Amino acid sequence: MTNSYALRVEDLKVYYHTSGGPVKAVEGVSFNLERGEKLGLVGESGSGKSTIALALMRSHKPPAIIEEGSIILGETNLLDLNEENMRKTRLSGISMIPQGAMNSLNPVTRIKKQVVDAISDHNLKLKREKKELFLKDLMQSVGLDSNVLNLFPHELSGGMKQRVCIAISISLKPQVIIADEPTSALDVIVQRQVIETLSKVQEELGAACVLIGHDMGLMAQFADKIGIMYAGKLVEIGPVNDIFKNPTHPYTRLLIESLPDTNEKRPLIGIPGLPPSLLNLAPGCSFCLRVEKENKNEIPWVEISKDHFIQKCDICSDYGKTKK
Amino acid sequence: MKFLRLINNNRMLTAGAITVIFVCFFGVVGSWFVDRERADVGAGRPAQPPSTEFWLGTDQQGRDVFADLVYGTPGTLKIGLIAAVVGVGVGTILGFISGYFGGYIDNLIRFISDVFMTIPVLMILIVLASLLDVMSNTMLGLLIAAFGWMGALRVTRAQVLTMRERAYVQVAKLNGVNDMEIIFKEMIPNLLPFIAASLVGASAGAVLASLGLSALGLGPQNEPSIGLTIFWVLHYGALIRELWWWFMPPIIVMVLLFMGLFMITAGLDRIANPRLRTTV
């Protein structure tokens, strides 16, 4: 049986065990990614999206524990691998560009050494000239000149540092790239450069990509598929056009409606209430609580149109719908 | 219930606190039950091993070792406390003034501090010891403080330099709060954990310094202290003579004290540095 998916996440649960009880940061998230597909994972702070990124790389640390679920990269379930094999898979099979990646470059080492360090742990033995060529090609693929290799991080601008991080993450041609808010500290022009670079390298590699963030504008520009996280659960996932034109879950609807644009001036509407605390989260629909309703039953995960799934809660599903 | 959870989460800190408190109490409570005269020369026959009358025996000069321990411990603790409080206190206040106001005052204070740091403490103390007829535990405490305030100054100054640029200080200024109030109301409360840790560390350092100085004979000779005991232990060669009941007890008490102080520091560290925690 050939598995055409690059990544399959099934019912992933990640809890932080605190002295006050478990904080259910990720509560049963499932999604599939085909080869070369770009998924945008959106959510407020505390929705669990960064936890998913760490869990996919198995880079999470106690008190975060993966309680249940599977993460299947190609044919392998990453959660079945031992520590050594997982280490080999990181960067070569699945790689991550962490949040604030610009600050994860070692300030006292030249770029070349940092890239080489990352690769060398993976037994990629290259002769001298081939290595130079490899590094030069790598830099060019992210739009940087090869002289960047001899510079220190502080001599580069924010956008350039970020592109170096992208380069490191694609150096071993992984099948999946995870980018956790890669442009959060960058200006709008540089942001476009970085996202376009990411898009280009991902296409050239044929790798699947998960872009985590909260900027729906960026998602509209970059993603093929968008997943909305709320209170640790995936409440809606679907093709990007569907999400923007036909948002179905009330939270998604509110999110799309609150997006400002530059077409006309109108009153800005936010989403009322606060995201829930993930500690001692009540069972059932978490969005209901936000709009002062209640549904304690297990909410079904329903496919409403091709590849478009939502958490269908009958109580709050009509919230905020304006009568046409 | 919440109190018990607090203790359980900070086991190191609690253990350290209990140990130190025990050592303090040992001295304080013990003095209610043991006569002061028994810690003087000639209370009993010299160099006697432990017996029912003298629980830890007597030393070469006839002192009741147990009584000496009971009265010596608070003596040493007094030195440590005075040295720590005065040293950290002065250092912190100067650190605030230096860090917050900057400019000439900063340069002046730092110059004085740097000069003090280069003075060889031991030599000064030898000179002072020979000049002074009588030294008391308090005086020794003050002397140690006089050469120990510089550390607190440096670190406080560094902290203040950082805090001065923090947004909440700017907001306070915009709120019309004057400089003194900013120091006392905005900055000091945030430094309290750090000051507490400094005090603990300084106490340990001061006690150690007092032990060393007294052992060399430079400390007070008229009041009991553990350091003085060690001086006499060395003077009369108790180790060679295997008078174990004389030299072991003070060592054990001091080890307990240092262990306790160390555990408190480690415990405070765990609270202050969230990354060291494995549970939330």
Add this chain to the structure above:
Amino acid sequence: MAPLLEANKISKEYVSGTFIKKRNLALRNITFSIDETPPSITAIAGESGSGKTTMARLLAGILEKSSGDLLYKGKPISSMNSVEKITFKKEVQTIFQDPFEVYNPFYKVDHVLTTPLKKYGITSNKSDSDKMILSALEEVGLRPDETLGRFPHQLSGGQRQRIMVARAFLLRPKIIIADEPVSMVDASLRATILEELKLLREKYGISIVYITHDLTTAYQVADNILILYKGQVVEAGEVEYVINDPKHPYTKLLVDCIPQPNPDVKWGKSSESTNIENRIPNECNNNCLFCIKDGNTDSLTPMYQVNKTRTVSCVSYNKSKVCDNEDISSYFLKPKI
């Protein structure tokens, strides 16, 4: 109507280094003003390094200018006596960008609300203070029982920032300088906070200076906008036109790079437009800050008046009249309030 807050030919230079001095000209000769009536919302937009944060700090009185004058009610700040200075601090309030750093972690959030009331002598007793604080919190849509009595780390970023808006409003200022007030807040709360600022203008006549790098929210919130590039105003005027019909090549570049939340409206073809080195318009070989290769020149291209509410600093518009009034805000749209 005499302007309330005036920045008159303000420049700010940062000097660093002990022996070899490095100079950084953060603001070059900026002149604009804010009137008391009608209350306006002016956006100052730019990327990092444009000088917008410096501008915010200067207007708030936190930073000292290198040259030029900052006048409040016609009087230069530097020559104000202490009473006038207190009035200035009270009437020109600031909201900062980071909703966490602005709180002293030792105190409950009530501290930032009670301190200014005490210090500026607005209320003399506790019950009056409490009343004012409650009404300010309600004004920004916060429930006092959910916010007062808590420590900063117990509240979300959005709540903390709204408390800061309440704090700014508490002293009934005439102008609020908002330095990127929502960039560190979740997207869903940004709209709420910005709407609150707009409401403060409508209900209480408070003018807002909104400093941001996000042109979309600037478009929605402001009447007029100034685009800063390396300390110079490159384009200014009515926000609807500046954003939807940018004249200066830098503004065009910025607007092109806005990620529109619509999958049908993608960024244009990359190639030349985002390649910063190739952004110089072909016709231009002028010595202006934007076009010059090394990006550093002391000569300033003058502002040209394109129409009644638009000005551009670009030689491509030298057919238009050069602005004779140095104050750019005289070419702003007067808001109808």
